[in-house]
Amino acid sequence: MAWTKVMPAHPVVAVCGATGAVGNEFLKVLHDLDFPASKVIALASARSAGKKLPFEGCGQVPAGELTVQEMTPDSFEGVDIALFSAGASVSKAMREAVVAHGAVMIDNSSAFRMEEDVPLVVPEVNPGDVSWHNGVIANPNCSTIQMVVALKPLYNLARISRVVVSTYQAASGAGAPAMAELYDQTREFLDGKPEDELTISAFAHRIAFNTIPHIDVFLDDDSTKEEWKMVVETKKIMGDDNIQVAATCVRVPVLRCHGESINVEFVGDVPPADAREALAAAPGVTVMDDPANNVYPMPGLLAGTNDTYVGRIRRDPTVKHGLAMWVVADQIRKGAALNAVQIAQLLLPQE
Template identity: 60%
Template structure:
């Protein structure tokens, strides 16, 4: 740290998001002098690809963050709770991908296209929002700025990669088993996911909302900086490997026509409008895989209310929904002079 050198650590480097974080740091030419790959003792000594070579994975300990400027965490909530405070004490800024700190009033919850200024009040930890929340607010913020959103009704269609490598493997295995007339192994999810849809992500809580739905509701208000926006959500796991899709209905105070919405979103940072129903052009998870933007299509007016819009929003949940957003926050820290190098 200091002397113009910038040291970045990726905590949870062997997981799906951790690997994508390394790939994103490389792809965006993030100006790190040194990148460290950290994981559990089980993974220590293995390697992960980076910048045309490999990084040797180190065991994450309380002392791993000495001399580190920025740590990108994607190792689960309990690990973040355990190690992030040690990283902060070492003078490191933590960008955490778990849900551990998101609703802490002392911790900014940041989507760079929506609330970049919030990085300025961090106290050592910045939270990366839920993947499904990120892609939704990227599309909603420009519309909110014009018409002030009063209410959001969202139904999600979320890929298995949001659960991690074990879920990806389970979907692959179940498809193979079913094609071979075998009984599918069901371990990761409460029911078979192959050729099925599960209207449950995470466990049920108050009012029979799942924690995933509650995250979308609370995080949207915090990121948008407006508790008056009413949000309700139904989150569904679908048999897709990568890419979350969302059907979003919004009600605004000021009328926004579908044509105006397309124009607004076409100019919005991080958004690509892909919307021509006559030519069967609309966003799909297959096209979003490996891509940075949030894709928006099926933009149309809701004729049941005075000021309503329907949107279909798709993004790669591992990229914009996790790794890319975290790296963009790190870039913001650099731009706004929040890293001591």
């Protein structure tokens, strides 16, 4: 069933999961992009109802405070766009109510990403896919988003046949408690607390001064679900089931921003100079690639930024037509909140 409701120029926006890390970032991004909302509603669980959230304003909504309301099926009456980051179970529970009230759900969870009738959208890569939504549009996994933003300009030079990616994913990708655990555990470790007494709850092992090659659950083939997401989501977003993707996803003791080491194999030759030129001209991409002056993207210096940063661009001599590169992006902004609000921008009436 095609979606026929016309999006108003000044939509009512509901931020669902407003008290979480991504929900808070939704509010910041709505302000930063001056999204033309007529009203912004903050929704969360019953225990957060009544909480005041600072909001810098956007569109017709003045700066001030938003009072958090309990999210119920009736919360979506009069809502045009619902930005969801409340977990897959909540998204699934609320989907019918959101769509029935005529709102478009832009969902940050993994709940609907691989459903055939749900577009999986990165605006720099496949913006046209929003045209066939049926009330739900999925936001991809954070590590997938930044990779495909960097891959798309290169794919336009020559079709990509294979990608091998290793991720260096920040602790905050596992949520606010995980980021707090990195802080607390690092302090405990430096204070000399014995290994077996360190507080470990957000991860399977100590994250301070360590790396953990385990994100999400393990699957039957011994890959993790995070790695599986990168494989299947890349194919769907790029619109090419023939791209082969091998991923290894690793949690690192960085507070914010994911890094990715990516090796790309093409069907034809793509010289590094051509790759740099294409990437530099691509929307949402900043090239930081001057090895002689030690210029390359680093997670610790890019928190809070919007772009996908690419550096260390060079030939991969192990395959006939290969490039290697290093990609960094803020996984809470481009990897979540920013990408979702950019999807919402695509839904606005075109002037």
